[in-house]
Amino acid sequence: DTEVTQTPKHLVMGMTNKKSLKCEQHMGHRAMYWYKQKAKKPPELMFVYSYEKLSINESVPSRFSPECPNSSLLNLHLHALQPEDSALYLCASSQVWTGGESPLHFGNGTRLTVT
Amino acid sequence: AQTVTQSQPEMSVQEAETVTLSCTYDTSESDYYLFWYKQPPSRQMILVIRQEAYKQQNATENRFSVNFQKAAKSFSLKISDSQLGDAAMYFCAYRQNTGNQFYFGTGTSLTVIP
Numbered sequence: 001d002t003e004v005t006q007t008p009k010h011l012v013m014g015m016t017n018k019k020s021l022k023c024e025q026h027m028g029h030r031a032m033y034w035y036k037q038k039a040k041k042p043p044e045l046m047f048v049y050s051y052e053k054l055s056i057n058e059s060v061p062s063r064f065s066p067e068c069p070n071s072s073l074l075n076l077h078l079h080a081l082q083p084e085d086s087a088l089y090l091c092a093s094s095q096v097w098t099g100g101e102s103p104l105h106f107g108n109g110t111r112l113t114v115t
Numbered sequence: 116a117q118t119v120t121q122s123q124p125e126m127s128v129q130e131a132e133t134v135t136l137s138c139t140y141d142t143s144e145s146d147y148y149l150f151w152y153k154q155p156p157s158r159q160m161i162l163v164i165r166q167e168a169y170k171q172q173n174a175t176e177n178r179f180s181v182n183f184q185k186a187a188k189s190f191s192l193k194i195s196d197s198q199l200g201d202a203a204m205y206f207c208a209y210r211q212n213t214g215n216q217f218y219f220g221t222g223t224s225l226t227v228i229p
């Protein structure tokens with residue numbers, strides 16, 4: 001079973017559209033992540049939230065806007081995307097580092113196509 | 116930033132045989148964590164195995180085991196009795212002992228030949 005749930009699974013949007021990706025976890029993790037992944041490539045970090053506050057922004061263009069409404073939810077708002085933004089978008093969560101091991105737990109991803 | 120290197124873009128193995136995927140990393144830290152993730156065509160990233168740098172004993176999970184050489188900064192994954200379901204991209208990942216940053220290798224695509 002997937003403990004991190006992402007919706008939608010697939011999304012096709014035009015370059016003028018506004019859409020949102022959603023992610024939800026109920027493992028009590030207080031760190032949540034957005035990654036972008038191209039085919040046969042490793043995930044590229046976009047954003048990290050720690051205790052619902054944005055802690056890392058990897059110089060992502062402003063057409064991507066993250067939001068963490070509460071400790072269980074993470075959104076990624078999309079606006080005026082480019083065709084090169086087409087990719088698999090992965091959400092993940094982990095325990096905030098406190099000295100113990102805590103791997104990333106990934107969702108199934110949203111396959112985004114920008115036309 | 117830490118670097119994680121997987122020097123084998125593609126590997127293949129006969130079903131029921133053993134294969135080893137390599138991973139090296141660069142760090143000045145003494146305490147950190149290493150992970151292997153599997154990503155099948157279904158696309159979900161699945162944790163295969165984890166290793167804490169302070170533990171000398173190599174981690175084992177059923178048919179999956181690691182060879183952790185801390186001095187050499189090497190963390191290889193051995194898959195025994197390979198099965199068709201093992202076919203996937205495998206990513207090595209490093210987590211530093213502070214903060215929430217993970218670093219991924221470039222991945223190895225594993226093919227299992229029936």
